[in-house]
Amino acid sequence: MMKFIREHRTASTIILVLLLLFLLVGIVFGRYIKNIVNEYILETKAFYFNSSILNVNGKNFSITNWDGVNSYPITIDLNNRKSDSRYTTTDIAYDIFVSCPSTVTCTLSKNNGVLHPEDTMDSYTITVTPLQNFYEGDTVVVNTGVTSNAPYQKTMTATYTIGVEKSDFSYDIVDSVNSKYLTINFTNSISYYQVEQAFGTYQVGDQVSLDDYNALSPTDQAKCFSAIVTVEYNPTILMVDMTDRLYLSRLSTDYQELTIGGHQYVSKFSFKVNASSSNSIIFYKDDITQNYTYPIVNNNSIITVTVNSAN
Numbered sequence: 001m002m003k004f005i006r007e008h009r010t011a012s013t014i015i016l017v018l019l020l021l022f023l024l025v026g027i028v029f030g031r032y033i034k035n036i037v038n039e040y041i042l043e044t045k046a047f048y049f050n051s052s053i054l055n056v057n058g059k060n061f062s063i064t065n066w067d068g069v070n071s072y073p074i075t076i077d078l079n080n081r082k083s084d085s086r087y088t089t090t091d092i093a094y095d096i097f098v099s100c101p102s103t104v105t106c107t108l109s110k111n112n113g114v115l116h117p118e119d120t121m122d123s124y125t126i127t128v129t130p131l132q133n134f135y136e137g138d139t140v141v142v143n144t145g146v147t148s149n150a151p152y153q154k155t156m157t158a159t160y161t162i163g164v165e166k167s168d169f170s171y172d173i174v175d176s177v178n179s180k181y182l183t184i185n186f187t188n189s190i191s192y193y194q195v196e197q198a199f200g201t202y203q204v205g206d207q208v209s210l211d212d213y214n215a216l217s218p219t220d221q222a223k224c225f226s227a228i229v230t231v232e233y234n235p236t237i238l239m240v241d242m243t244d245r246l247y248l249s250r251l252s253t254d255y256q257e258l259t260i261g262g263h264q265y266v267s268k269f270s271f272k273v274n275a276s277s278s279n280s281i282i283f284y285k286d287d288i289t290q291n292y293t294y295p296i297v298n299n300n301s302i303i304t305v306t307v308n309s310a311n
Helices: 003-006 009-044 210-214
Strands: 057-064 072-080 092-099 104-108 113-116 122-128 139-150 152-163 169-174 179-188 192-195 207-209 227-232 236-242 256-260 263-273 275-284 303-309
Touching: 072 113, 072 139, 072 152, 092 104, 104 139, 113 122, 122 139, 179 227, 179 303, 192 210, 207 210, 236 263, 263 303
Parallel strands: 057 152
Antiparallel strands: 072 122, 092 113, 092 139, 104 122, 139 152, 169 179, 179 275, 192 207, 227 263, 227 303, 236 275, 256 263
């Protein structure tokens, strides 16, 4: 054997590397199968502890819409059912864990929880806060998960790679399975306004600083904009909260309704977003089993968003 190795060093090295790879793959695959089998065994005992984000074998998410300046929230959903007729009938007590690099702090909304049968779902939020200056292209890796400790033990995890993208305007959707509504959040980082209708000494296209804008009368403020946002969606899937402030202050332009079953439903509307501000709108879901979280869960947004920003 030693003679063969000396005479065929290159071939021996290749064979050794292949054996190590097969061993490594076998260990990883074996762990994967073990986790799946354990989950199946727990379900035979009517124990359902699930999440659209966490998984027994871990899930990986890549996010690229963080500005690197403001805190970034990540919401994790949990539920106790397989279907409407198959759910855990006892309380599920669980612990939460999170880890992140020293360049940020990761604050949990809670460290543990109890998922009651009547609640059907629960959630927690991780707030990622920068401790240094970040630049476009930088990334931060956050690991999180939960471990149930009663009545059975089950661990689910996920890894987020959060990338910095400097943008004047961004949005995200926060949702979870069994939630009756989703929330779409808008962030406008532009710190000034643009005149769209001449008044006083201002001409169309002029820039107005935030301080000067705040000193204007409401009538003149209405002649300026920092960002005009248009949202378009399928009203058979989502329905806007018609008491929302942004909806009530919608513009007459780009407003659209669809007739469904003899009734009118809003499918598109536009509104102004103030400079250096964040806003949100609630949309009610037709199917609560869906999770429309964007961009963490879904690569495409269920709501089409277009923006006209001041320049």
